Amino acid sequence: EKYELITRNLQEVLGEEEILNILKERDLKLYWGTAPTGKPHIGYFVPMSKIADFLSAGVEVVILLADIHAFLDNMKAPLDLVKHRTKYYEVLIKTVLESIGVPIEKLKFVVGSTYQLSTEYSMDNYRLCATVTEHDAKKAGAEVVKQVESPLLSGLLYPGLQALDEEYLKVDAQFGGVDQRKIFVFAEKYLPHLGYKKRAHLMNPMVPGLAGSKMSSSDPDSKIDLLDDEATVTRKLKKAFCEEGNVTDNGILSFIKSVLFPLGSLNGQTPKFIINRPEKFGGQVVYTDYQSLEDDFRDKKVHPGDLKSAATNAINKLLDPIRKRWASDPELPKLTSQAYPEPGSKITKKKESKKHNQPPPKVPKTPTELPVDISRIGDYFKIYAENHPKNAKSYVSTVDVGDASGNPRTVVSGLAAHIPLEQLQGRYVVAVCNLKPAKLQGIESQAMLLAASSPDGSQIELLDPPTESDIGEQVIWKGYEPAKRDAEILNPKHKVFDQVAEWLRVNEEGVALYKDVPFETSKGVVTVKTLKEGTIR
Numbered sequence: 001e002k003y004e005l006i007t008r009n010l011q012e013v014l015g016e017e018e019i020l021n022i023l024k025e026r027d028l029k030l031y032w033g034t035a036p037t038g039k040p041h042i043g044y045f046v047p048m049s050k051i052a053d054f055l056s057a058g059v060e061v062v063i064l065l066a067d068i069h070a071f072l073d074n075m076k077a078p079l080d081l082v083k084h085r086t087k088y089y090e091v092l093i094k095t096v097l098e099s100i101g102v103p104i105e106k107l108k109f110v111v112g113s114t115y116q117l118s119t120e121y122s123m124d125n126y127r128l129c130a131t132v133t134e135h136d137a138k139k140a141g142a143e144v145v146k147q148v149e150s151p152l153l154s155g156l157l158y159p160g161l162q163a164l165d166e167e168y169l170k171v172d173a174q175f176g177g178v179d180q181r182k183i184f185v186f187a188e189k190y191l192p193h194l195g196y197k198k199r200a201h202l203m204n205p206m207v208p209g210l211a212g213s214k215m216s217s218s219d220p221d222s223k224i225d226l227l228d229d230e231a232t233v234t235r236k237l238k239k240a241f242c243e244e245g246n247v248t249d250n251g252i253l254s255f256i257k258s259v260l261f262p263l264g265s266l267n268g269q270t271p272k273f274i275i276n277r278p279e280k281f282g283g284q285v286v287y288t289d290y291q292s293l294e295d296d297f298r299d300k301k302v303h304p305g306d307l308k309s310a311a312t313n314a315i316n317k318l319l320d321p322i323r324k325r326w327a328s329d330p331e332l333p334k335l336t337s338q339a340y341p342e343p344g345s346k347i348t349k350k351k352e353s354k355k356h357n358q359p360p361p362k363v364p365k366t367p368t369e370l371p372v373d374i375s376r377i378g379d380y381f382k383i384y385a386e387n388h389p390k391n392a393k394s395y396v397s398t399v400d401v402g403d404a405s406g407n408p409r410t411v412v413s414g415l416a417a418h419i420p421l422e423q424l425q426g427r428y429v430v431a432v433c434n435l436k437p438a439k440l441q442g443i444e445s446q447a448m449l450l451a452a453s454s455p456d457g458s459q460i461e462l463l464d465p466p467t468e469s470d471i472g473e474q475v476i477w478k479g480y481e482p483a484k485r486d487a488e489i490l491n492p493k494h495k496v497f498d499q500v501a502e503w504l505r506v507n508e509e510g511v512a513l514y515k516d517v518p519f520e521t522s523k524g525v526v527t528v529k530t531l532k533e534g535t536i537r
Contacts, residue, residue, distance in 0.1 A: 015200025163187035402472015
């Protein structure tokens with residue numbers, strides 16, 4: 001019975017027989033580690049719900065706050081911030097556990113640097129380095145350590161330290177996401193080389209991010225932070241990838257499966273996921289098991305918009321106790337600002353000065369840095385728009401953006417699956433003109449066409465400026481300074497467009513907006529033909 005509780009809802013277990021043998025004699029000892037890097041997101045509810053299962057099964061659980069690991073992982077957490085982020089993680093994780101009814105007095109929290117700087121640990125690390133090949137170290141960290149063009153040596157040390165933690169924390173097993181599997185296999189291979197026993201490993205499934213890829217603390221568009229307010233949660237879920245009928249690459253369904261239903265069944269309760277909709281669309285439906293919800297979504301009995309709305313309500317309800325805890329203690333917002341200082345603060349400036357004395361990237365609060373122009377595909381040029389020679393999903397267009405040189409620009413757009421080629425010829429479009437040119441499937445794209453997308457991504461339409469607008473005329477937003485026509489090319493590393501695009505949308509009347517301000521030209525507002533409510537990219 002204990003083994004079933006320990007292993008339920010896991011994706012994989014390595015060392016099942018060893019766990020069963022230990023349970024015949026005593027309770028299991030296990031650790032879960034987290035490196036305090038980016039702000040924790042709702043994906044953390046997945047391990048938290050399993051920790052609740054472990055405690056119910058009598059498991060002795062250690063939570064490792066891996067501060068040294070955070071620093072080693074491509075300096076995701078600089079040394080001057082690690083201390084504050086470690087404390088932030090500890091307080092936030094305890095708050096999350098308390099919010100779902102987990103008795104934290106049964107948990108042991110350990111900070112990695114309290115033992116990882118000892119003489120014995122350091123010597124074991126050297127011994128491990130004398131045994132492990134560069135190939136195995138790099139392979140082990142491939143799914144966890146940030147991959148960059150010129151990797152630091154510190155990333156190769158990361159897997160070895162995580163293996164040693166099993167011995168120094170005196171546990172029988174380590175728990176983590178399935179993305180840790182290569183490190184777990186590495187530990188099973190190399191710990192015996194040092195004379196230490198092989199441990200068991202338990203892995204939970206990874207929750208896809210809101211865009212369909214892995215949910216990551218370093219990618220704000222892929223996640224919902226544990227302290228996001230209700231409006232932010234609503235906005236992010238509205239933009240989330242949720243294709244109708246798609247149950248395999250759906251972060252919203254995965255979160256419902258991995259978190260909401262398991263949490264709803266704690267202490268013998270019956271989980272409930274409620275979808276409220278008008279009677280003409282089926283009325284309210286209450287799901288008490290995940291499979292029924294998944295089946296209905298696959299069969300298109302549940303619309304993506306209804307799923308998003310229900311998930312938004314459930315997530316906001318889940319996060320509300322955490323928000324209230326943070327609002328009730330004035331020291332916690334202070335801790336947040338110490339752990340994650342705003343751009344331009346003394347700590348951030350100090351950090352940036354170490355990076356070749358480069359100034360911190362500008363974080364735009366308005367679209368002022370984006371010259372958004374009225375353009376036309378083709379017009380009097382020989383080529384209008386044509387299929388991409390190497391990618392059937394893309395078009396290559398010749399676009400007049402009104403450059404002073406009189407020369408058109410080549411633009412690659414992934415619109416072939418959504419807009420017939422003949423509908424592009426000679427039409428007016430809205431384009432962003434100061435993005436850095438990029439080669440897409442071998443062809444350099446020199447601007448980006450703006451298009452609106454439905455919440456589930458099934459419908460995409462190009463923005464339509466008023467037809468009387470002049471080619472090269474800039475789009476304006478009342479109340480904001482117009483962008484400079486000769487604005488500098490944006491550095492893609494600073495993700496300026498992505499930060500502005502978070503606030504671009506189409507309203508229920510089909511009008512393109514920045515926040516609540518319409519895109520306008522001298523001839524009127526910019527719209528889309530049929531789409532009502534959606535995001536703009």
